[in-house]
Amino acid sequence: MKRLAMVDDTFLRFESRRQPLHIGMLMLFEPPAGAGKEFPAQVAERLKQSTRAAPPFNQRLVRRGGLHYWEQDDExxxxxxxxxxxxxxxxxxxxxxxxxxxxxxxxxxRAYPLWRIYLIEGLEDGRFAVYLKIHHSVVDGVAGIRMLINMMSTDAEASRQLPPPWEVGTRRSETNPLPIPTRTAGGLSALRSLTREGLKAFTPVLRELRSSFQDFRAKNADLVVGGQAPRCLLNQQVSGTRRFAAQSYATPRMKAVAKAYNATLNDVILAMCGGALRRYLQDLDELPDKPLVAAVPVSVRRDHTALGNEVAFTLAHLATHLDDPAARIVAIKSCMDYNKERIRRLSPAQLVTYASLMLMPGAVNALLGLTPDKALGNIVISHVPGPRQTMYWQGARLSGLYPASLLIDSAALNITIISRHDTVDFGLIACRKTVPHMQRLLEYLEDALTELEGTIK
Amino acid sequence: MKRLAMVDDTFLRFESRRQPLHIGMLMLFEPPAGAGKEFPAQVAERLKQSTRAAPPFNQRLVRRGGLHYWEQDDExxxxxxxxxxxxxxxxxxxxxxxxxxxxxxxxxxRAYPLWRIYLIEGLEDGRFAVYLKIHHSVVDGVAGIRMLINMMSTDAEASRQLPPPWEVGTRRSETNPLPIPTRTAGGLSALRSLTREGLKAFTPVLRELRSSFQDFRAKNADLVVGGQAPRCLLNQQVSGTRRFAAQSYATPRMKAVAKAYNATLNDVILAMCGGALRRYLQDLDELPDKPLVAAVPVSVRRDHTALGNEVAFTLAHLATHLDDPAARIVAIKSCMDYNKERIRRLSPAQLVTYASLMLMPGAVNALLGLTPDKALGNIVISHVPGPRQTMYWQGARLSGLYPASLLIDSAALNITIISRHDTVDFGLIACRKTVPHMQRLLEYLEDALTELEGTIK
Structure with a gap:
């Protein structure tokens, strides 16, 4: 029996009827050439022969004395x-x-290990889907993607011999190491190391805070503080019903835009989101005058050989107040560059502290409701690097890898993106009730990319 | 806005993650002769054209000041x-x-009106299924069945013109009145009328209690008191995962057994359940020495022209301690006759009071755990009369009508039965985790019926 880490336990305690706190992943596969219509059913049949699960797929939750533990499930x-x-x-x-x-x-x-895998056949284009659902207390998003990639192979033939995902578990595949970052305890370990660094570590944090305050007084548009986000329809209480939407956009198209603006792929992702959200909210006559604010998890990893990772949230505005797509991506890039400049000047531990303090005004407002027209942020947009090669599973080629994240009250839409060598895969999850017809965003993301391409021709 | 009746509200307040308190109904339909494979999809397409819902399908739950109200849902x-x-x-x-x-x-x-309807195609025998899920706070089982029957027609051609179930709602079909009992407020109205009847109404109740006590001291096997049930694997905390099993048994077969034993169809149902449960628990080496006790809702309706109904729970043992199927049905019939004798001597209001008092020892034990090897009862077995004619919907013939009830802690299996003119349809619902391989009961029910038939040849 193993006690849950505090951060994992949080996902159990904050879960409610309207806010399930599991995460999902939708994978699309193309059967091998010459495979018949019955291919997906054959795969399903093979998987059904399995009789065992590896950690974490064999870990059941036990509650004793108000505490949560993982226990091996023998049933x-x-x-x-x-x-x-x-x-x-x-x-x-x-x-x-x-x-x-x-x-x-x-x-x-919770009476069973906290995961389920669905194999879905019957797509008209001949592909089939695998949807994995796993509780966020078991695995975080980045580790989850790493786990999935470990279940696949870069070799089509070899992939036919792979055991079912739940038999592979989190064991690291020695034969197939991929440079996918995993998160180790995140903010908690950062705080621990900050304590180790002692008081002198606070000096750079204070310096950045002072500089931020100067920028704030000078109304520097690149500085985004928690709590300046305009409250909008995304900041509502969520229902228990979800709408999931997913689409792939060609990596080369997005990279061409990035190159023209001397920007990163991440900047292009944010610019697409900004353009799509602007139009979506405009349609509903709900676009705020002030730009929307996205909370963007940023990797603060320095050592590129290590798999361990530290993540901090940084706030970026999405320039949704600007009509011109070129001006929008320039403003977003400028904001993200400003953020990265600070990130570079701070150690991971200092950064987590700085980021938390910058969120503080919004958190205080969220608790006390001092300015009800402002929100901590409007949306979480996560970009996670995915595999850089063509992957196979059971002989079928992976053609899409779309994350379905979780929602909490006041964050009724989440966009999570996995970038691969050939496509950038967007997974959007929203409260069906409060974010109407959210699937329109897929089309608007495509339009936003086309618009950006138009500005560089 | 209409405040919920107290009894309906109970189903909202006692609902928990492991104990959803909705009820379900699985209906099987045979497409009309000559219909193509695409028939179910065409029906689905037609239903999708609907733009409105009638009460209760358009009622949304609103919570204000800790109280629940129904409000018309305009979205x-x-x-x-x-x-x-x-x-x-x-x-x-x-x-x-x-x-x-x-x-x-x-x-x-709960953000939406509390129902969902699933049309399921792809059965190898060409039939298709409709599964309705509706919250018990909206409708009780008997009224639910009545509602479903109102959505169908006895005329195959006319049934093609019927609107979707949610457009029909609970309006009574004037053209198609069927003698299906509905429950009006149940126990509550009984208690009200008991108060009206005044103290003198208690005299017959006291007389029955005294007589029951004498039977108890004389160890009359027909008297079943709440709390004498042997605790067994059915009396466990339930998980949130369900297993549903359903099967039809020919009404004439069961009626022949009933006739031979001068018993009712209900006695045969209980005898089949007793036989099946005995074998199921024997397989698992979990059969208690003492007979299992079923809580059986009994209609106490006197006026057969009225649709209003009163229901009381009566306790019956299932003679699971007896190996001989003939002895088992005789013992069950004797117990049910004993129960009915008392029922006949009491007014509906008196009966509800008597039944509650007879449950009392078990309720006290359940609360205080005085004798942990005893339970209030082992299982709820409900028999609801269904339509007596062949029914049609969208031109397709109804060939099965299987209820899926709800479970609560310590009642991990529920059997609900709808008797129709041609088949008696059993719907079994169990906690998947605590009642392993429950679907075996279907086969054992068939075996139990065959055994009973063997005793009368």
Whole structure:
């Protein structure tokens, strides 16, 4: 029996009926050339032969004396964890997304290890989908993606011999190491090391805070402080029903835009989100005058050989007040460059402290409601690097890897992006009730990219 | 805005993550002769054109000042409420039951009117299924069945013109009145009328209690008191995961057994349940020495022209300590006759009072745990009369009507039965975790019926 880390436990304690705190991943696969229509069902049949699960897939939650522990589950019930589904005709992506939306909305049962995997067949284009749902107390997003990649292979033939995902677990694949960052304890270890660094470590933090305050007084548009976000329809209480939307955009297209603006892929992602959200909110006559603010997790890893990682939230505005797409990406890049400049001047521990303090005005406002028209932020936009090579599973080629994250009150939309060598895969999850017709954002993201391409021709 | 009745409100307040308190109904339909494979999808397409819902399908829950109210919902979101699903190959009843088990296990979202309807195609035998899920705070079981029957027609052609179930709502169909009892407020109105009847109404109750006490001292096997049930694996805390099993048994077969024993159809149902449960628990080496006790809701309706109904729980033992099927049905019939004798001597109000007092020893024990090896009862077995004629919907013939009830802690299995003119349809719902391989009961019910038939040849 192993006691849960405090940060993992949080995801159990803050979970509620309207706020399930699991995360999901939708994977699309292309069957190998010459495979028949029955290929996905054959894969499902093979997986159903499994009789064992590896950690964390065999860990069951136990509550004793108000504390949570992981205990090895000896009653492996595959039919509970693995589900074979079929889409109704015509089997468009639309039907798939509707199904994943419903499945993602349901709670995982704490009487079982906290995961489920669905194999979904019946897509009209011949592909099939795998949707994994796992509780955030078991794994965080980055580690989850790493885990999934470990379950696949870069070799199509070799991938046919791979055991089911739940038999692989989190064991690191020695034969297939990929440079995917994992998060180790995140903020907590940063705070610990800050304590170790002692009081002198605070000096750079204070210097940055002073400089931020000067920028604030000078109304520097690149400085974004927690609590300056304009409250909008994304800042509502969430229902228990979700809508999931997902689409891939070609990496070369996005990289060409990045290159023209001397920007990063991440800047282009934020510019696409800004453009799409502007239009979406405009349609509903809900666009605030002030720019939307995104909380963007930033990797603060320095040692590129290590797999361990530290993540801090940085705040970026999405320039949704600007009509011109070129002006928008320039403003976003400027804001992100400003953020990165500070990040570079601070150690990971100092950065976490600085970031927390910059969020503080918004957190105080969220608690006390001093300025009800302001929010801590409007949306979380996470960009996670994915595999850089073509991956295979059971002989089928991975053609899309779309994250479905979690929602909490006042954050009714989340966009998580996985960038791969050929496509950048966007996964959007929203409260169905409060964020109407969210799937329109997919089209608006495409339009935003096309607009950006138009500015560099 | 209408405040919820106290009894309806109870189902909201006692609902928990592990104990969703909605009820379900699985309906199987045979498409009309000559209909193509695409028939179910065409029905689904037609239903998707709907733009309105009638009460109670348009009532949304509102909570104000700690109280619950129904409010008209003006944001009808059909795609939330109506779901078109397809079974994976081979599309056996087994796959259908697995799907309904999963769907029945999930909570309804309180941000929407508390119902969902699933049309499920892909059964290998050409039939299709409709599964309705509705919160018990909206409708009780008997009224729910009545509502469903009102949505169908006895005329195949006319049934093609019927609007979707949610447009019909609870309006009574004038053209198609069926003698289906509905429950009006149940115990509450009984208590009210008992108060009206005044103190003299208690005299018969006291007389019955005295007589029961004499029978208790004389160890009359027909007297079953709450709290004498042997605690067994059915009396466990439930998980949030369900297993649903359903099967039809021919009404004439069961009626022949009933006739031979001068028993009722209900006695045969209980005898089948007793036989099946005995074997199921024997397999697991979990059969208690003392007979299992079922709580059996009994209609106490006197006026057969009225639709209003009163229901009281009566306790019956299932003679699971007896090996001989003939002895078992005789003992069960004797116990039920004994119960009915008392029922006949009491007014509905008196009966509810008597039944509550007879449950009391078990309730006190459940609260205080005085004799931990005893339970209030082991299982709820409900028998609800269904339609007596062949019913049609969208031109398709109703071939099965299986209820999926709710579970609470210490009642990890529920069997609800709808008797129709041609088949008696059993719906079994259990906690998947604590009642292993519950679907075996279907086969054991069939065996129990065959055994009973063997005793009368």
């Amino acid at each position: 492996f019930d595959l039919a509970h964890h693995f589900v074979h589904l079929s889409l109704p005709q015509p089997g468009r992506i639309r039907e798939l997304l509707a199904m994943v939306s419903r499945v993602h909305g349901g709670h995982l049962d | 009808f979101d059909l795609a939330h409420h109506f779901v078109h699903l397809s079974l994976p190959q081979p599309g056996r009843i087994r796959e259908l039951l697995a799907m309904v088990s999963r769907v029945h296990g999930g909570h309804l979202d």
